[in-house]
Amino acid sequence: ADVTIRLAHLNPEDPFQSHSGTMAAVFKSLVESNSNGAIEVQLFPNGQLGKDNEVIDQVRSGLVESTISSSGGMAQHYPLVGVFDIPFAFPNIGVASQVMTKESSFGEKFVGDLEAKTGLKVLGLIDSGGFFAFTNSKKPIASVEDMEGMRIRTMTLPTHEAIISSLGGQPTPLPWAEVYTALQTGVADGQMNPVPIIAFAKFDEVQKYLSITNHVITPYIWTMNPDFYEGLSDEHKTLVNWAAEVATESGRAMSRVIEASEKGLPLLAEKMEVNVVPPAEQAKFAAAAQPAVRTLIEEQYGAEGIEMLDALLASIEEEKAAY
Amino acid sequence: MADIAAQARFWSLRLNKVVEITCVVLLVLLVLDVWLGVLVRYVIPLPLTFTEELARYLMIWMALLAVSSGIAYREHIGVEFVFSRMPARARRILAITFDVIAFVFFFLLFWYGLAFVERGFSRLTMIYAIPKGYPFIGVPLAAALACVQLALVFIHDMFDDTPPTSTGETLAGGME
Amino acid sequence: MMGLWLVPLAFFGFLAFGMPVGFAIGVAGMIGIFDMGPRFMTMAPDRLFAGLDLFPFLAMPFFILAGEIMNRSGITQGLVKLADALVGWMRGGMAHSNMVASVMFAGLTGSATADSAAFGNTLVPAMQKAGYSRPYACAVTAAGSIIGPTIPPSTLAIIYGSIMGVSIAGLFAAGILPGLLICAICMGVIALTAKAKGLPKGEGRPSFKGVLLALREGFLAALLPVFILGSILGGFATPTEAAAIAVAYALFVGGVIYRALSWSDLYQIAVRTTRITGVIFLIIASASILGWWMTFNRIPQAVAETILSLSDNPNVIIGLILILLLVIGLVMDINATLIILAPVLAPLTVKIGMDPVHAGIMIILALNISLMTPPVGACLFVLASVTGEKVEAITRELWPFILAEVAILIVIAFWSDLTLFIPRLLGL
Ligand code: NA
Ligand code: NA
Numbered sequence: 001a002d003v004t005i006r007l008a009h010l011n012p013e014d015p016f017q018s019h020s021g022t023m024a025a026v027f028k029s030l031v032e033s034n035s036n037g038a039i040e041v042q043l044f045p046n047g048q049l050g051k052d053n054e055v056i057d058q059v060r061s062g063l064v065e066s067t068i069s070s071s072g073g074m075a076q077h078y079p080l081v082g083v084f085d086i087p088f089a090f091p092n093i094g095v096a097s098q099v100m101t102k103e104s105s106f107g108e109k110f111v112g113d114l115e116a117k118t119g120l121k122v123l124g125l126i127d128s129g130g131f132f133a134f135t136n137s138k139k140p141i142a143s144v145e146d147m148e149g150m151r152i153r154t155m156t157l158p159t160h161e162a163i164i165s166s167l168g169g170q171p172t173p174l175p176w177a178e179v180y181t182a183l184q185t186g187v188a189d190g191q192m193n194p195v196p197i198i199a200f201a202k203f204d205e206v207q208k209y210l211s212i213t214n215h216v217i218t219p220y221i222w223t224m225n226p227d228f229y230e231g232l233s234d235e236h237k238t239l240v241n242w243a244a245e246v247a248t249e250s251g252r253a254m255s256r257v258i259e260a261s262e263k264g265l266p267l268l269a270e271k272m273e274v275n276v277v278p279p280a281e282q283a284k285f286a287a288a289a290q291p292a293v294r295t296l297i298e299e300q301y302g303a304e305g306i307e308m309l310d311a312l313l314a315s316i317e318e319e320k321a322a323y
Numbered sequence: 324m325a326d327i328a329a330q331a332r333f334w335s336l337r338l339n340k341v342v343e344i345t346c347v348v349l350l351v352l353l354v355l356d357v358w359l360g361v362l363v364r365y366v367i368p369l370p371l372t373f374t375e376e377l378a379r380y381l382m383i384w385m386a387l388l389a390v391s392s393g394i395a396y397r398e399h400i401g402v403e404f405v406f407s408r409m410p411a412r413a414r415r416i417l418a419i420t421f422d423v424i425a426f427v428f429f430f431l432l433f434w435y436g437l438a439f440v441e442r443g444f445s446r447l448t449m450i451y452a453i454p455k456g457y458p459f460i461g462v463p464l465a466a467a468l469a470c471v472q473l474a475l476v477f478i479h480d481m482f483d484d485t486p487p488t489s490t491g492e493t494l495a496g497g498m499e
Numbered sequence: 500m501m502g503l504w505l506v507p508l509a510f511f512g513f514l515a516f517g518m519p520v521g522f523a524i525g526v527a528g529m530i531g532i533f534d535m536g537p538r539f540m541t542m543a544p545d546r547l548f549a550g551l552d553l554f555p556f557l558a559m560p561f562f563i564l565a566g567e568i569m570n571r572s573g574i575t576q577g578l579v580k581l582a583d584a585l586v587g588w589m590r591g592g593m594a595h596s597n598m599v600a601s602v603m604f605a606g607l608t609g610s611a612t613a614d615s616a617a618f619g620n621t622l623v624p625a626m627q628k629a630g631y632s633r634p635y636a637c638a639v640t641a642a643g644s645i646i647g648p649t650i651p652p653s654t655l656a657i658i659y660g661s662i663m664g665v666s667i668a669g670l671f672a673a674g675i676l677p678g679l680l681i682c683a684i685c686m687g688v689i690a691l692t693a694k695a696k697g698l699p700k701g702e703g704r705p706s707f708k709g710v711l712l713a714l715r716e717g718f719l720a721a722l723l724p725v726f727i728l729g730s731i732l733g734g735f736a737t738p739t740e741a742a743a744i745a746v747a748y749a750l751f752v753g754g755v756i757y758r759a760l761s762w763s764d765l766y767q768i769a770v771r772t773t774r775i776t777g778v779i780f781l782i783i784a785s786a787s788i789l790g791w792w793m794t795f796n797r798i799p800q801a802v803a804e805t806i807l808s809l810s811d812n813p814n815v816i817i818g819l820i821l822i823l824l825l826v827i828g829l830v831m832d833i834n835a836t837l838i839i840l841a842p843v844l845a846p847l848t849v850k851i852g853m854d855p856v857h858a859g860i861m862i863i864l865a866l867n868i869s870l871m872t873p874p875v876g877a878c879l880f881v882l883a884s885v886t887g888e889k890v891e892a893i894t895r896e897l898w899p900f901i902l903a904e905v906a907i908l909i910v911i912a913f914w915s916d917l918t919l920f921i922p923r924l925l926g927l
Contacts, residue, residue, distance in 0.1 A: 006795075012662050013842050046662050046838045048794050054549050057442065063539055076446045076455065151364070156449045161372055172364055173372045175554040178737040180667060181609070181652050186734025187364075201661050205668040300452065346773035347766060354564070357557065357743040361736050375554055382560065383551045387784075389777025390521075398778055399519030400883045402874055404891045406517030417516055424513070425522045428529060436544035462544040 001040035003236070005031065005228075008055045009068040011200075013045040017263065018196060019129050019251035020068045020220065021045065026250045030243035039236060053077065060120060062225045070128065071218040072155055078114050080301055083309040085159035086293050087215045088286035089316055091279075093130060096217050097252055098319040099312070100127045106315030110308070114221070121229045123240070124222035124248035129196040129255040132216040135203055136190025137183065140275045141211035144168065144284050153179055153188035158300070159293050160192075163215065166292035167285065183207055192216070195265055196258045204271040212276040213285060222248065331478035338475075339395040342388055342468060349385035353378060376449055380458040387465035394425075394472040415486035422477040429469040436463030502534030506792070510830070514874055521778065524830075524875075525785030531792035543788050550787025550832075551780055554739055555654060558613040560776040561742035563885060565749045566620025567768040572753025572760050574720045579625040581717025584710045587701035591693035593626050594639045595686050600724075601643030602682050605650035607728045609657075609738055611870050612779075614647035615640060615878040617745075619885035630699035634892040637882045641893065642685050642900035644878045645867040650678035652738055655863045658837055663845050669856040669927040670863070673918045677864055677911050684903045692899065719752045778884045782877070783832065790835045799827055799839045813851035817912050820844055821865050825905075828869020833877075836866060856922055857915045864911060868904050871897065 007027065011018035015025035028041035049055050049064060052073025058064040060077070071081045090096040101107050102125050111122045134141050136150060147167040153174050154160040161171035172188045182188045184206040191203065192215070198204065222244065232240065258264045268274065277285070297305045360374030393399045406417060440463060443456035480487055510527035514520065528546075532539045569575045579593075586592030600622065601614065608614055618640045626636035648655055651671035660667035689698075714721075723745065730736045730744050754760045793799060806823050810816060823844075827836050841862060848858035870878045873894045883890045911918055 012664070014664075017664060042797070044794070046842065048835075048839055049791065050546075050549055051552075053446065054545070057446065057545070058542075060445075061442065061538075061541065063542065072449075075449070079447055079452060156372060156376055158372065170364075170368060171372065173375055174737065175375055177553065177555050177654065177657070178739060180657050182737050184652075185731055185737075187737055200664070202667045205666065343770050343773070346777075347769040350560070350564070350769050350773050353557075354561075354743060354746055357561075357740060358747065361740050361744070365735060378557060379552055379554055382557055383548060385560075385773055386551060386776045386780035387547075389773040390781045391777075392774050393778045393781070396774070398774060398884070399521050399781065400778060400880055400890060401517045401519040401523075402514055402890050403517045405515055421513070421518045421522070424518070424526060428522060428526050431529060431540065432525075432544050432547065435540045439541050439544040439548075442541070459544075459548060462548050466544075 001037055003035075003039045003232070005039060005041045005065045005240075006044060006049075007041055007066045007068070008044040008047075008049045008058075008064055010047045010052050010070060010073075011045060013043060015254070016258075018200065018258070019126060019255045022254040023068060023124070023126075023222065023247040023251040026247040027243050030246060031239060034239055034243070035236065039239075056120075056223065059223055059225050060118065062227055064225075065228050066123065066222070066224040068124075068220055068222045070220055072157065074114075074221050075157070077118050077120075080110075080113065080305060080308050081219065081221070082157075082159055082301065083297060083305060083312055084218045085157065085163070085216060086297065086309060086312070087163050087289045088213075088282055089290075089313060090131075090214070090217055091316075091320060092214070093127075093217075093256070094323065095316060095319045096127050096131075098322070099315050100125055100217070100219050104315050105318060106312050109311050113308070115226075118223075119226055120223040121226045122221060123224050123244035124251075126220050126222070126248050126251055127255070128194050128218045128220055130194040130217070130259050131212070131214040132192045132194055132218075133198065134190055134192050134211045134213055134215075135183075135198060135207040135209060135272065136211075137186070137206070137208050138189050140209045140273060141213065142275055142277060143281055144288050151187075151189045153182060153191040159296055160216070162292045162296050163289050166289045168288075179203075180206060195268065196255065196263070199258075199264055199267055204268050208272060210268055210272045210274045212274065214277075214282060215285065215289075325482065325484050328479045328481075328483040331475045331482070335395050335472060335475040335479070338468070338471060339392055342392055346385050346389045346392065349381050349388070353381040353385060356381060380461075383458070384461045384465075387461050388468065390465055391468035391472045394469055394476060397476070411486045415480065418480050418487040419477060422473050422480060426470055426473045426477070429466045429473065433463045433466035433470060436466055439463075502531040502792070503796075503798075505534065506531040506789075510789070511874075520875065520880060521781035521785050524782060524789050528785060528788030528790075528792050531789065531796075535792070535795070542791060546788045546791045547784045550784040550790075555610065556780070556783070558608065558610060558739045558742040559616045559779065559881070560772055561746050562613050562617035563620055563775055564768065564772045565742070565745040566617055566885075567772055568746070568749040568753050568760070569621055569720065569723075570624060571764050571768055572749070572757050574723075574749065574753055574757065575621050575625055576628075577717040578621070578720035579628060579717075581713045581721060582625070583629060583701065584705050584713035587629070587699075588704050590700040591689045591696075591698035592701070593622075593629050593631060594635075594689045594693075594698060597622050597626065597636075597639050598643050598646075598682050598686050598689070601640075601646045602650065602678065603724055605647045605678060606652075607724065607731055607738060607741060608647045609652045609654040611644045611648050611867060612877050612881050613742065614644040615881040616775075616779075616885060618644065619882045623882070623886050632896075633886060633888050635696070635698075635896045637886055637888050637893040638896035638900060639685070639689070641871045641876075641878045641882055641897055642688075642904065643682070645864075645870060645904070646678045646681050648867055649674045649681065649864060651675070653863070655833065655837060655866065656859070658834060659841055659859050659863060662838065663841055663855065663859065665855045665859050666927055669922045670859050672922040672925050672927055673856050673860045674863070675921050676917060677860060677907065680907050680911075681904055684907055685900055688899050688903050719756065723748055723752075775884050779877075779881055782880055786830075786832045787835070790831055793831065794835070794839055799831070799836065800843055802827065803840060803843045807847060814913070816847065816851055817853075817861075820847070820862070821908060821912060824862060824865035825869050825872065828866050829872060829875050833866040833870060836869075837862070854915055854919060856927075857918045860918050861908070861912045864908050868901070868908060872901060873897075 009020040011020040052069040053076040147169040150169040164171040443459035446455040513523040656670040
């Protein structure tokens with residue numbers, strides 16, 4: 001092959017286990033076959049080249065060509081990604097799928113700003129594989145009151161900690177490597193993550209209750225080194241773009257498949273007691289948590305943050321209306 | 324000649340004392356920080372969420388700075404089966420060669436470490452959004468200290484009357 | 500790509516002639532990165548930093564610190580007397596109790612290097628006082644240290660379970676018997692060689708009164724593991740934080756109850772802890788430079804494909820997998836090896852009909868054994884650094900244990916019922 005694209009991501013290589021795996025596999029297949037082998041795509045799954053914030057740095061400096069990263073990793077390079085931490089903003093996954101694309105009115109603004117500030121080229125924007133849900137070992141979370149005193153593990157993210165404390169719980173930030181054991185021994189009562197991650201991390205083995213609250217949904221962002229991209233022939237540029245687009249759509253669909261299949265909710269429902277928080281109750285969660293996070297976003301990112309946040313909320317309203 | 328060796332040793336220990344005290348301070352902060360992390364969860368529920376990230380940076384700084392102490396006292400472990408069976412002259416040459424190679428290694432770490440730090444200023448830590456460049460400074464700093472110690476050890480190996488018997492032996496005859 | 504042969508040549512060459520391990524690994528990694536092009540050079544400082552940027556690594560300096568405090572304040576001596584009263588009458592009694600202690604400690608640590616650090620700093624000096632040679636005491640400790648990550652909790656099992664989609668609870672349960680078996684076979688080795696080695700032996704059977712007296716002296720020390728384990732199982736601390744709690748306990752007992760620590764003692768203790776940590780962490784950090792070069796150039800996969808293409812016979816494939824893991828484990832960090840090789844190896848084990856949990860335990864155990872094999876074994880280096888013993892001297896005493904553990908590994912690899920007995924019992 002004349003050109004090599006090294007594509008790194010955090011999740012397992014198996015295309016049926018995560019959206020990143022799907023995206024990488026589809027992209028590799030499309031690009032390699034349609035370039036007649038002129039482009040080779042090498043996959044580096046499981047964070048082999050480093051943690052996602054580190055690999056983004058490797059892409060920015062042109063050592064690695066492309067990566068699919070979580071919002072947590074991107075936050076170190078583009079802090080405004082934190083606006084997605086506004087809780088209970090999306091009514092359902094349909095609207096989230098519409099908003100978290102490069103093409104939505106918000107997506108265009110967000111991608112444009114991210115590209116301008118980091119110099120990266122964005123190939124795709126996708127949700128983290130569904131809404132965050134709560135799991136815990138104490139009781140089903142059905143109302144805001146149930147959160148009282150609950151020790152919920154979060155990432156070391158001020159916004160996520162604010163969500164928990166504004167709901168009356170006690171945020172317990174712990175490194176990812178220790179979460180399974182911490183849940184097993186009771187250092188934390190519960191944690192929050194999207195369903196595929198809960199299944200992937202085997203938290204069903206150490207947690208009893210899964211409560212679907214639809215509280216947060218964050219993006220995964222697929223980026224490429226801009227100099228590498230500019231160095232491609234026009235033909236190859238087109239190929240990379242459409243392959244990335246198809247791959248992202250496949251990833252979006254795979255998230256839903258995983259959620260619906262024995263790798264997602266049905267699997268968890270076998271081992272955990274699942275409850276869904278009804279919309280009326282979700283509104284109370286929103287009322288309790290949104291103002292705190294909004295204040296935090298304003299404190300951390302200033303006027304720029306609020307402007308980006310309002311653009312996100314406007315885009316959500318727009319898509320809601322279109323439904 | 325032995326004079327020069329003694330001088331090199333003197334400055335090596337002087338510099339090391341400063342590094343040593345810094346490392347001890349970092350260790351104390353590290354222990355207090357992790358205790359605090361456990362305490363805020365159970366005893367005093369304060370929203371202190373920086374403890375985990377701070378612990379990692381304190382640990383890295385402490386370990387990296389201590390690398391130069393390990394050089395000053397020749398405590399970096401090697402497999403010395405062959406080395407210890409070499410004649411005195413060969414041992415001296417080998418030890419000096421290793422000093423030079425290690426010097427180049429740490430110098431390159433220092434040099435490219437500066438660019439690494441500079442790039443780090445375009446990234447933010449998770450808590451309080453402090454640029455990552457600050458924790459990254461530990462790498463070129465530690466590498467520079469390692470270079471200075473290696474240079475002093477090199478002078479010592481070169482001019483001391485007795486050739487080194489080990490690449491990992493304690494020069495000062497114990498800790499203190 | 501001259502690096503493909505230059506890197507291993509530099510690495511093994513420098514290592515053989517006595518260059519410190521941390522330098523040799525780092526230099527080899529840097530040669531590889533430089534060979535890829537000067538623009539890659541910032542990856543050297545980058546990986547050096549990132550290689551240490553993991554919270555669980557804290558367990559090691561904390562256990563070294565706790566051990567130092569226990570030694571200086573005399574807590575360890577109390578423990579020695581207690582152990583002596585209980586098992587001293589038996590030839591090699593202290594070596595046996597070191598093994599049993601490893602099993603107990605396994606319940607509170609997920610990492611073999613933390614185990615080596617904790618025991619290297621307490622039990623090795625204790626065994627020396629009881630008349631064992633230092634290399635032998637280090638070898639026993641190294642051999643026992645891999646019980647830590649085999650019996651749950653185990654960091655490797657968590658990583659393996661999540662990337663390969665295997666039940667972590669299942670892997671935890673499946674690790675219990677192999678962990679106990681390692682303990683048993685090592686105790687067998689100790690017993691068989693005790694006479695020939697002239698291991699120390701006390702006079703007569705222990706008296707009830709003697710045990711009681713020793714218990715009074717060793718009580719507070721013996722309480723330490725109970726205290727740490729309690730803090731983990733009670734949900735107060737993660738295994739990493741528990742190491743910091745061990746420091747608090749040692750400080751309290753040594754400083755407040757025994758009143759045996761001066762400020763100058765504490766300063767010396769801290770200096771020694773930072774210096775040992777610096778030595779060990781340089782090796783880890785440098786290995787992460789070399790590891791990135793290997794990963795980027797897909798070397799582990801290439802080696803795996805070459806070796807595994809040698810045969811289709813399931814038994815031969817299992818053998819080849821074990822050899823591959825033991826060999827790659829010689830030079831690479833085991834977490835990195837696991838992340839890179841498990842996705843290559845696990846599908847193969849499925850193809851030859853192995854149970855995923857069984858295959859997982861086999862892979863994890865092979866990697867654990869690689870931690871104590873020379874020339875590059877993290878546990879060896881931790882022990883050498885903590886005790887000041889030479890790597891080659893430890894190795895001379897270690898090889899019977901390595902052989903015994905490899906034998907256990909082979910039994911586990913080919914007898915799946917053994918591994919799966921407890922998981923089946925628990926319905927996992
Ligand atoms: Na364990
Ligand atoms: Na090894």
